[in-house]
Amino acid sequence: MDIHVLRPGLTEHAGPRMFRVRGVAVDIEDFPQPWPGELAGRAAAVATVDFPAGSIALESPLNRQEQRRAGRWMHALPLDASSPPVLGDGDRPHVLALLTRVAFDRMVTLVGLARLCDASSLPRSAGDHLWRQAARQLLELRCRLMGDATTGDKWLSARSRRLNLSRPSFTGDREFRTALAASGLPEVDAWQLAALRPATGTREASLAGKSYLMNRHDRLLAEWTAAKGPVGELVPVYGADCLVRAVRRAELDLIVDQSVFQEVVR
Structure with a gap:
């Protein structure tokens, strides 16, 4: 379990600190209270483009740590039921569009590198590995387009089952473009x-x-x-x-x- 504590007056992230409570690992991290609002403001300022599958931001201004936090804050539940969510209903679509763009960029770079490997003298297995990673990244992208931005490879299988999505399979650029179009995204x-x-x-x-x-x-x-x-x-x-x-x-x-x-x- 991850617990994020938003503290007034704090200026830097602190933690994580790990505890075990009744056999459950609990990570506690402290964050400055304004950070979620600042993230939401930055996300709202980025233009998006809409596709049948969902919205993607035209820019990707988040570093890796911010991406991780944003994914957790998207789905965070307050420990006190009377407390507001970390990100409001109006904030989440903007943050989701940023995280969707991150997934899109990773997919494109994996496909680009897979094609490079296929065109080189490297063993076929090098390209095959990257095509499998690209297929996994397309599944990640589809999850985010459908509103699930949970981060971490270990959650992908459960997320895709929950959304009734199957992992695509392709070993070349033509198959990749077909899978992309079938997902409601432009062929690129x-x-x-x-x-x-x-x-x-x-x-x-x-x-x-x-x-x-x-x-x-x-x-x-x-x-x-x-x-x-x-x-x-x-x-x-x-x-x-x-x-x-x-x-x-x-x-x-x-x-x-x-x-x-x-x-x-x-």
Whole structure:
């Protein structure tokens, strides 16, 4: 059980602290009281686009910790029945649209990377693994579109059963697009939406008169790829093997291009 305590006067998150109560693990975390309202205000300020399946935010301004909190606050129940919910009825649709966008972006990047692996000389099993992850992420996206934003892989099976959703299965881009359209979402080209850019946390370093790239894992790379742009445009220039290697070595990050996303979905 997770318990979030909203404390007046607190300025930083504190915890978690774990206890066992009658054999049940209880995590207690303290949060500043204004944080849920601030989250709701930020969410309400983000424009959304509506599809038959539901609404998706045009931006995704939440970091990983905020995503985790938002998912919990969406479904939180007050310990005192007389207390108001953490997020009001008018706030939840806006927050849900943000979390739905997060799931959409993860799905697109997984599909983009799966296609890269398929186009490279890596064993087929590498792409197969990523296609399975992309299928799982489409199921996550569908759950969120239907209003269930509970976070964590361990809950996905129970959530999908509750919503009467089955896990999709696909091993290639054509099957993925078919599954996406069947879910009430627009058919998208992951290589158009996904872009490569220099990885977060990289920096150039000089050692013994030579230049290196230091990645976010503090590994020095004597050679690296400085590509930037849509995946579909970069593959013919650099080749799939080069780009997959750059992603695996944290030289490049695969992201969803915000401007292209807005052009495609509007």
